[in-house]
Amino acid sequence: MPSPLDIYKLLPKTNCGKCGEKTCMSFAFKLLSGERKLEECEPLFSPKFEKNRKKLEEMLAIVEKAKETGLIVNEELCTGCANCIVSCPVHVEKDPYNAAMGRGIEMDEPILRIEDGVVRVVNLSLCRRYGKERTLCVVCRENCPTDAISFVEEA
Numbered sequence: 580m581p582s583p584l585d586i587y588k589l590l591p592k593t594n595c596g597k598c599g600e601k602t603c604m605s606f607a608f609k610l611l612s613g614e615r616k617l618e619e620c621e622p623l624f625s626p627k628f629e630k631n632r633k634k635l636e637e638m639l640a641i642v643e644k645a646k647e648t649g650l651i652v653n654e655e656l657c658t659g660c661a662n663c664i665v666s667c668p669v670h671v672e673k674d675p676y677n678a679a680m681g682r683g684i685e686m687d688e689p690i691l692r693i694e695d696g697v698v699r700v701v702n703l704s705l706c707r708r709y710g711k712e713r714t715l716c717v718v719c720r721e722n723c724p725t726d727a728i729s730f731v732e733e734a
Contacts (some may be wrong), residue, residue, distance in 0.1 A: 581609040581638040589631040589638075591622040610635075611642060642731075649709045649731055650700050650719075656727035657697040663719035663728060664691045666699065667707055691719065698727070 585609040598619040600606040609615035617623065617639060623632050644651065661683065664670060664728040669690055678684045692701045701710050707716040708730065720728040 581611070581641065583611050586610055586635065586638060593622055593626055594685065595622060597621040610639065614692070624670050647734045650706065651705060651731060652691075652698045652700065653727045653729070654697045656725045657723075658727075659693050659696040659698065660724065661693055661698070662722040662724065664689070664693070666718050666722040667691065668716060668718055669707060675722055703712075 583604065587604050589694065590603040590607060590629070592603045594602045598606050598615060598621070600609060600615070606615055606620060610617065610710055615634070622628060623635070636709070641651075641671060665678050665680075667678070667690060670684045670686065673684050674684045688702050688705065690702055690705050691698050693699075707714045717730070720726075
């Protein structure tokens, strides 16, 4: 996930205020939270900043994906080991004889599933972190040997 500073470095840094913010740093924070859109930065759409704008568009695409799911699996880092799946408390609770034993899960609606060799988010609403009860569960992330899992708080 990009940080506000990563975004700021690619902005024009003119503090022109055309976007409605007093500073470009403030605009960077608002871009990351989804409160502002890239199109609101007028100078960024001049030929001078085209290369930076394209980089920002790529960065913000990651952020948009994160806002949709709340849980991001970096497919470049994921090896498909399934540690996250077999250690998930929800999976263990619903399928204790398989998930807890490391054999995989036999559930109709899992939170995570291996597809094409990587973990995919299938049903985030069942996750303790994003479901009805909302607890600060990080078991899947903590059991990922490649740090492929990250969380984004929903706005």
